[in-house]
Amino acid sequence: MDVDQDRLRCDIEANAEFGAIDSETGLGRTVLTGSEADRRARERFVDRLVDAGLEVRVDAVGNIVGRWVPSGCDRNADPVALGSHLDSVPRGGIFDGPLGTYGALEAVRAVQESAATPSRPLEVVCFTEEEGGRFGVGTLGSSVVVGERDPNDALALADGDGTTLREHLERIGFNGEGSIDASTWDAWLELHIEQGERLTDAGAGVGVVESITGITNCEVEIEGEADHAGSTPMYERRDALAAASEFVLDLERAAEELATVSSAAVGTAGSGGIEPNARNIVPERVRFQLDLRDVAHERMDRLVEDCRRSLARLERTREVDTTIDRYRDTPPTPLADRGIDAIVDAARARDVDSVRLHSAAMHDTANVARVTDGGLLFAPSEDGASHSPKEWTDWEDCAAATGVLAEAARSLAAR
Amino acid sequence: MDVDQDRLRCDIEANAEFGAIDSETGLGRTVLTGSEADRRARERFVDRLVDAGLEVRVDAVGNIVGRWVPSGCDRNADPVALGSHLDSVPRGGIFDGPLGTYGALEAVRAVQESAATPSRPLEVVCFTEEEGGRFGVGTLGSSVVVGERDPNDALALADGDGTTLREHLERIGFNGEGSIDASTWDAWLELHIEQGERLTDAGAGVGVVESITGITNCEVEIEGEADHAGSTPMYERRDALAAASEFVLDLERAAEELATVSSAAVGTAGSGGIEPNARNIVPERVRFQLDLRDVAHERMDRLVEDCRRSLARLERTREVDTTIDRYRDTPPTPLADRGIDAIVDAARARDVDSVRLHSAAMHDTANVARVTDGGLLFAPSEDGASHSPKEWTDWEDCAAATGVLAEAARSLAAR
Numbered sequence: 045m046d047v048d049q050d051r052l053r054c055d056i057e058a059n060a061e062f063g064a065i066d067s068e069t070g071l072g073r074t075v076l077t078g079s080e081a082d083r084r085a086r087e088r089f090v091d092r093l094v095d096a097g098l099e100v101r102v103d104a105v106g107n108i109v110g111r112w113v114p115s116g117c118d119r120n121a122d123p124v125a126l127g128s129h130l131d132s133v134p135r136g137g138i139f140d141g142p143l144g145t146y147g148a149l150e151a152v153r154a155v156q157e158s159a160a161t162p163s164r165p166l167e168v169v170c171f172t173e174e175e176g177g178r179f180g181v182g183t184l185g186s187s188v189v190v191g192e193r194d195p196n197d198a199l200a201l202a203d204g205d206g207t208t209l210r211e212h213l214e215r216i217g218f219n220g221e222g223s224i225d226a227s228t229w230d231a232w233l234e235l236h237i238e239q240g241e242r243l244t245d246a247g248a249g250v251g252v253v254e255s256i257t258g259i260t261n262c263e264v265e266i267e268g269e270a271d272h273a274g275s276t277p278m279y280e281r282r283d284a285l286a287a288a289s290e291f292v293l294d295l296e297r298a299a300e301e302l303a304t305v306s307s308a309a310v311g312t313a314g315s316g317g318i319e320p321n322a323r324n325i326v327p328e329r330v331r332f333q334l335d336l337r338d339v340a341h342e343r344m345d346r347l348v349e350d351c352r353r354s355l356a357r358l359e360r361t362r363e364v365d366t367t368i369d370r371y372r373d374t375p376p377t378p379l380a381d382r383g384i385d386a387i388v389d390a391a392r393a394r395d396v397d398s399v400r401l402h403s404a405a406m407h408d409t410a411n412v413a414r415v416t417d418g419g420l421l422f423a424p425s426e427d428g429a430s431h432s433p434k435e436w437t438d439w440e441d442c443a444a445a446t447g448v449l450a451e452a453a454r455s456l457a458a459r
Numbered sequence: 460m461d462v463d464q465d466r467l468r469c470d471i472e473a474n475a476e477f478g479a480i481d482s483e484t485g486l487g488r489t490v491l492t493g494s495e496a497d498r499r500a501r502e503r504f505v506d507r508l509v510d511a512g513l514e515v516r517v518d519a520v521g522n523i524v525g526r527w528v529p530s531g532c533d534r535n536a537d538p539v540a541l542g543s544h545l546d547s548v549p550r551g552g553i554f555d556g557p558l559g560t561y562g563a564l565e566a567v568r569a570v571q572e573s574a575a576t577p578s579r580p581l582e583v584v585c586f587t588e589e590e591g592g593r594f595g596v597g598t599l600g601s602s603v604v605v606g607e608r609d610p611n612d613a614l615a616l617a618d619g620d621g622t623t624l625r626e627h628l629e630r631i632g633f634n635g636e637g638s639i640d641a642s643t644w645d646a647w648l649e650l651h652i653e654q655g656e657r658l659t660d661a662g663a664g665v666g667v668v669e670s671i672t673g674i675t676n677c678e679v680e681i682e683g684e685a686d687h688a689g690s691t692p693m694y695e696r697r698d699a700l701a702a703a704s705e706f707v708l709d710l711e712r713a714a715e716e717l718a719t720v721s722s723a724a725v726g727t728a729g730s731g732g733i734e735p736n737a738r739n740i741v742p743e744r745v746r747f748q749l750d751l752r753d754v755a756h757e758r759m760d761r762l763v764e765d766c767r768r769s770l771a772r773l774e775r776t777r778e779v780d781t782t783i784d785r786y787r788d789t790p791p792t793p794l795a796d797r798g799i800d801a802i803v804d805a806a807r808a809r810d811v812d813s814v815r816l817h818s819a820a821m822h823d824t825a826n827v828a829r830v831t832d833g834g835l836l837f838a839p840s841e842d843g844a845s846h847s848p849k850e851w852t853d854w855e856d857c858a859a860a861t862g863v864l865a866e867a868a869r870s871l872a873a874r
Contacts, residue, residue: 134735135685177737239690257689261738270550272845273727273750274672274820275654278711278718280843285728286711289704296693296701303693312688313700315736320549322592323676323729323748324821325846333738335688405689406739428695430687431740 045158047150047450049443055092055146056442059085059130060138065433067135072433075132077106077178078203078212085130086218089145089170096153098168102220104195106172106213107185109224112152114162114457122230124162124457126151126449127169129185129408133177137435139237143423143442145170147235151450155457162457164230171408178203178212180333181372182259186408189226190415227415231383231456234409235449237437238422239430242401249396249444251422252387256403256410257308258376260344262334262351264313266291266358267365270320270328281326285318287362288330294354295334302343308404309338311347339402341375377410382456383419390451396444405430421448460573460865462565464858470507470561471857474500474545475553480848482550487848490547492521492593493627500545501633504560504585511568513583517635519610521587521628522600524639527567529577537645539577539872541566541864542584544600544823548592552850554652558838558857560585562650566865570872577872579645586823593618593627595748596787597674601823604641605830642830646798646871649824650864652852653837654845657816664811664859666837667802671818671825672723673791675759677749677766679728681706681773682780685735685743696741700733702777703745709769710749717758723819724753726762754817756790792825797871798834805866811859820845836863 063073063081075081090108093100098110113119128144148168155162172185179201187193199210213219226232243251268282292313299311316332336347348370355366384400391398401422409420423445426436478488478496490496505523508515513525528534543559563583570577587600594616602608614625628634641647658666683697707728714726731747751762763785770781799815806813816837818824824835838860841851 133737133740175737175739180738182739239687259689270847271843272654272820273729274674274725274752275818275843275845276725277722278715278725283711283727285731286707289707292701292704293708296698300693307692310689310691310693312698312739312741314688314733314738314740314742316700316733317736318729318731321730321732322548322590322846323595323750324591324597324727325548325729326727327729328847335738337689403690405687428686428690430690431737432685432743 045154045160045450045454047154047443047447049439052146052150052443052446053439056138056142058088059142059146063132065135067433070433070436071138072135073132073138074134074136075130077131077173077209078216082131083216089130092149093168096149102218103222103224104220105185105188105198105209106218106220107189107224108170110168111165113165116161117163117165119165121164122228123165123167124231124453125167125169125229126233126453128234128236129171129174131173131175131177133175133431135433136431137433139435139437140430141174143237143437144235147446147449150446151453154450155454160454162454163459164457166453166457174408179209182406183408183411186411189224190411192411195223226412229416232409232412232416232418233383233449233453234407234420235445236407236420236422237430237435238425239405239428240425241428243399243422243424246399247397248399249424249441250391250398250448251401252384252398253379253403253420253422254384254400255339255379256377256407257337257339258341258344259374259406260336260348260370261372262348263369263371264291264332264334265367266330268328271326273324273326276326282363283326284330284364285327287358287364288332290358291354295351298347298350302347306338306340306343308402309343311336337404339376374406374410377413379413379420380417382417386452386456387419387421387448390448390455393451394447396448419452421445460569460575460869462569462858462862462865464854467561467565467858467861468854471553471557473503474557474561478547480550482848485848485851486553487550488547488553489549489551490545492546492588493631497546498631504545507564508583511564517633518637518639519635520600520603520613520624521633521635522604522639523585525583526580527571528580531576532578532580534580536579537643538580538582539646539868540582540584540644541648541868543649543651544586544589546588546590546592548590548846550848551846552848554850554852555845556589558652558852559650562861562864565861566868569865570869575869577869578874579872581868581872589823594624597821598823598826601826604639605826607826610638641827644831647824647827647831647833648798648864648868649822649835650860651822651835651837652845652850653840654820654843655840656843658814658837658839659841661814662812663814664839664856665806665813665863666816667799667813668794668818668835668837669799669815670754670794671792671822672752672754673756673759674789674821675751675763675785676787677763678784678786679706679747679749680782681745683743686741688739688741691741697778698741699745699779700742702773702779703747705773706769710766713762713765717762721753721755721758723817724758726751752819754791789821789825792828794828794835795832797832801867801871802834802836802863805863805870808866809862811863834867836860
């Protein structure tokens with residue numbers, strides 16, 4: 045069973061044109077859900093599914109599924125599904141998502157072209173809004189297919205401009221009908237770039253994920269008092285930005301401390317804003333979105349507690365008002381032995397060195413693995429870079445990992 | 460000579476409707492140069508100048524002057540000018556600017572209705588973009604009339620959306636012709652709210668400004684590295700926001716230390732932004748606009764040096780790249796004895812208690828006083844609040860200070 049490296053590369057490079065950004069450090073793209081770049085990326089993906097003879101459907105939240113029913117197999121058997129996402133973070137890289145979606149398509153093409161006779165249909169999946177770059181909610185599409193989120197709630201989510209997912213999908217023509225039920229999948233596989241350096245450090249071609257870190261998102265708001273930056277003496281200020289700066293450093297310190305016992309523990313204040321954000325006004329309000337992760341749920345709780353303690357201290361010492369809203373809490377996800385074993389065996393069969401590890405990044409597999417046997421495999425990331433144009437995986441490595449994906453899918457669909 | 464409190468109040472309240480904001484804490488407004496609110500505020504002001512029999516002209520950068528030539532005076536004599544501005548900071552108050560522009564108009568009306576026979580024309584002035592809320596450059600209009608800035612350079616300034624001052628003024632119909640030369644003014648007076656608590660603490664009705672603090676603006680940029688917030692271990696990060704947080708606290712500490720020797724010394728990081736500003740990306744870049752003020756120029760230099768030292772330290776300890784651009788430096792401005800004496804004498808004549816003080820806020824007078832004798836007087840600010848809807852001055856206090864302005868203008872124009 046052969047993977048066609050050039051065909052895979054052509055697909056990923058063509059996809060990288062949509063939302064391509066200027067960057068001196070590498071190839072980058074910005075593909076937010078509902079953007080013109082997203083429309084074009086989706087349309088090309090659908091075209092390529094159809095080219096491969098797959099039957100395409102789009103659900104209400106824009107998830108795309110291409111279905112292949114091998115000749116001679118039971119078309120009513122639960123399918124083996126594989127895929128990832130096509131959206132990106134702002135100024136992200138070209139592999140995060142596309143390697144998994146186009147890798148899944150290439151895997152199916154490889155099975156089609158081989159002598160294999162799968163007993164089950166194969167489905168290639170592209171999930172909507174994995175990154176949460178538009179609506180602030182990550183792994184959105186996969187949370188709908190596992191029944192965790194009502195499709196209408198997802199469609200009503202609004203972006204910073206007040207435009208809903210429904211409106212974005214209608215504009216780009218990807219407001220499909222009906223639903224996809226991931227619990228009807230016999231098994232699920234996702235190929236993704238590692239976004240870390242453990243594979244390159246170990247010289248391995250594939251990482252086999254045993255568990256995915258949990259992720260907690262909080263919105264923190266710190267409110268001081270707006271006042272004239274010239275005529276308000278230093279000692280009379282309740283400067284929300286100065287308080288927020290203490291908070292950011294407290295969070296960093298707490299996460300660093302936790303990282304001494306768990307290499308997966310991280311805490312980030314990645315986005316935020318100042319109000320009223322004028323040079324000559326003492327900042328009245330600062331908002332942050334936090335991203336806290338670990339492989340142990342109780343350590344994630346501890347990090348949130350550290351944040352609360354910092355805010356309580358700032359309320360006392362700086363007379364600011366604070367709130368923290370833990371609006372998302374996804375516990376760590378252990379993956380099924382069946383998925384893990386299928387990938388390990390496939391790597392051995394393809395003569396690709398593999399290592400077992402945890403995933404420090406969130407993936408759609410964390411949702412899907414709650415309703416069916418899920419497997420997640422990584423391809424090496426050069427220098428561990430991701431979510432930036434520096435993201436890179438050699439084409440040989442992309443093809444090798446896709447070969448393992450194809451073999452694992454074949455073996456899962458054989459029974 | 461009588462000031463009509465109701466007429467003044469009516470003008471300021473009517474002006475407060477333009478750009479009015481929702482606020483639970485008081486009356487607020489957002490009037491950025493070139494906005495619809497700005498257009499309406501300017502049009503009403505011009506109407507009221509015309510109503511009072513003033514001849515209106517608008518210069519190339521949108522500064523408005525209403526000229527009254529008293530009967531019997533030498534129309535070629537250098538005029539006494541008085542005024543302020545109508546623009547506001549985002550979510551600012553209703554007195555900062557309008558009290559000085561409509562107070563100047565009311566002062567001229569009071570002189571017109573009195574038995575006074577001025578020897579000089581009186582001119583009522585509204586300067587463009589005093590707050591710098593649109594283009595990041597404060598006291599813009601007055602910098603042009605004193606010859607400090609070329610009008611074409613001012614017109615070419617672009618806002619955050621890339622729209623120039625020229626385009627904004629054309630759209631609202633305030634792209635006038637020719638220039639105003641403040642050096643031809645015999646004297647200049649500006650009434651403004653104090654934006655501090657020294658008048659209310661002293662129980663005085665008018666503050667007579669002896670000097671205006673200098674102001675330095677810097678743009679600070681801190682560049683780290685964008686990376687995945689889940690898979691990048693804490694110890695491998697070059698987080699621009701964490702570095703920026705240390706910088707904000709260093710600036711606060713340095714300004715607080717300087718404030719122990721000078722009550723006028725302040726340092727503020729009021730506006731800024733994170734890039735790429737996504738929850739799940741370690742911040743790559745943070746930019747701040749700084750506002751540093753004092754009545755002694757060498758202490759302002761020292762504060763900038765403290766900022767440079769902090770950034771140099773962060774380059775070493777956090778491996779970030781930093782730049783600081785001191786793009787504006789206005790030294791402290793002492794005011795002329797002639798202006799000071801005119802206001803002190805006028806307050807005595809009007810039976811209003813006055814105190815001498817410095818202005819901790821920048822004003823157009825700081826520019827004008829470099830080319831002619833300038834006077835600046837303050838009305839009391841309740842709780843010292845400003846640049847916020849909490850800004851308030853009782854109408855009796857507005858009228859009393861306007862009476863002092865009128866008397867000072869009358870006496871300056873008498874000779």
